[in-house]
Amino acid sequence: MLLKFTKMHGLGNDFMVVDLVSQRAKLFPDQVRALADRNFGIGFDQLLVVEAPNNPEMDFCYRIFNADGSEVEQCGNGARCFARFVYDKHLTNKQIIKVETAGGNIELRLTEDGGVTVDMGAPKLVPEQIPFQAPEQADSYSLEVDGQTYQIGAVSMGNPHAVLVVDDVDQAPVEQLGAKIEVHPRFPNRVNVGFMQIISRSEVRLRVFERGAGETLACGTGACAAVVAGRVQGLLDENVQVHLPGGTLKIHWQGKGQPVMMTGPATRVFEGQIYL
Numbered sequence: 001m002l003l004k005f006t007k008m009h010g011l012g013n014d015f016m017v018v019d020l021v022s023q024r025a026k027l028f029p030d031q032v033r034a035l036a037d038r039n040f041g042i043g044f045d046q047l048l049v050v051e052a053p054n055n056p057e058m059d060f061c062y063r064i065f066n067a068d069g070s071e072v073e074q075c076g077n078g079a080r081c082f083a084r085f086v087y088d089k090h091l092t093n094k095q096i097i098k099v100e101t102a103g104g105n106i107e108l109r110l111t112e113d114g115g116v117t118v119d120m121g122a123p124k125l126v127p128e129q130i131p132f133q134a135p136e137q138a139d140s141y142s143l144e145v146d147g148q149t150y151q152i153g154a155v156s157m158g159n160p161h162a163v164l165v166v167d168d169v170d171q172a173p174v175e176q177l178g179a180k181i182e183v184h185p186r187f188p189n190r191v192n193v194g195f196m197q198i199i200s201r202s203e204v205r206l207r208v209f210e211r212g213a214g215e216t217l218a219c220g221t222g223a224c225a226a227v228v229a230g231r232v233q234g235l236l237d238e239n240v241q242v243h244l245p246g247g248t249l250k251i252h253w254q255g256k257g258q259p260v261m262m263t264g265p266a267t268r269v270f271e272g273q274i275y276l
């Protein structure tokens with residue numbers, strides 16, 4: 001069958017976006033992996049699927065698949081592209097779009113300058129809700145990897161994140177250490193791994209080794225999780241500019257129990273179609 005899609009990105013974190021409201025298709029993990037291949041397929045970090053909502057109060061259901069074929073709970077850069085996609089494709093004429101995801105309901109707001117602000121919901125810090133194995137909740141945790149001990153923050157934005165504070169992101173062992181922490185047994189669902197350099201209380205640099213995709217040029221939920229971890233550790237104020245290799249996101253978080261707000265761009269690259 002012929003499947004239409006749009007190639008998009010949020011600060012270089014790239015996506016294949018598929019409208020399964022107007023089209024019908026069933027996507028399987030091996031197909032997602034094949035489509036994600038940057039030589040033999042289309043190539044993307046995540047596949048984003050637009051579906052009709054299960055809850056009539058919501059506008060859409062938003063499903064996310066990593067390049068390795070795993071379906072996951074949340075994708076922040078993808079949420080901004082999702083909003084741009086459904087509006088540009090006239091699947092909605094709303095400027096404020098309510099979306100259900102496996103990681104919880106989120107609200108997408110198209111802004112005047114063509115960007116998108118996403119209410120990502122409140123972060124989860126209770127270890128069982130991340131999930132992360134720890135005797136009790138703490139601002140940071142010691143994690144042993146190959147005989148070395150690292151201090152990490154552990155946060156869920158619907159999807160799990162480990163956050164390390166480093167002196168210089170350019171020197172951080174993102175590939176090697178990120179890959180090891182991604183599959184650490186204390187994270188039963190695996191984990192996204194952020195490496196954060198504090199520039200000031202309102203500015204950080206961040207690189208993220210993503211669960212199921214490896215290092216990406218940007219990670220929206222990773223930026224949110226990094227700010228939450230930094231604030232919980234008393235290192236950051238409530239408005240933070242997060243500089244990722246692909247560009248900058250604005251993150252606002254007032255504190256525990258409050259939603260994390262993320263603002264940034266959403267870019268359409270090309271329209272395509274592929275026979276499945």
Ligand SMILES: N[C@H](CCC[C@H](N)C(=O)O)C(=O)O
Nearest residue numbers: 075076077159210211220221
């Ligand atoms: N790799 C993530 C999903 C995509 C998150 C990222 N692309 C973002 O913008 O939040 C996970 O397995 O939870």
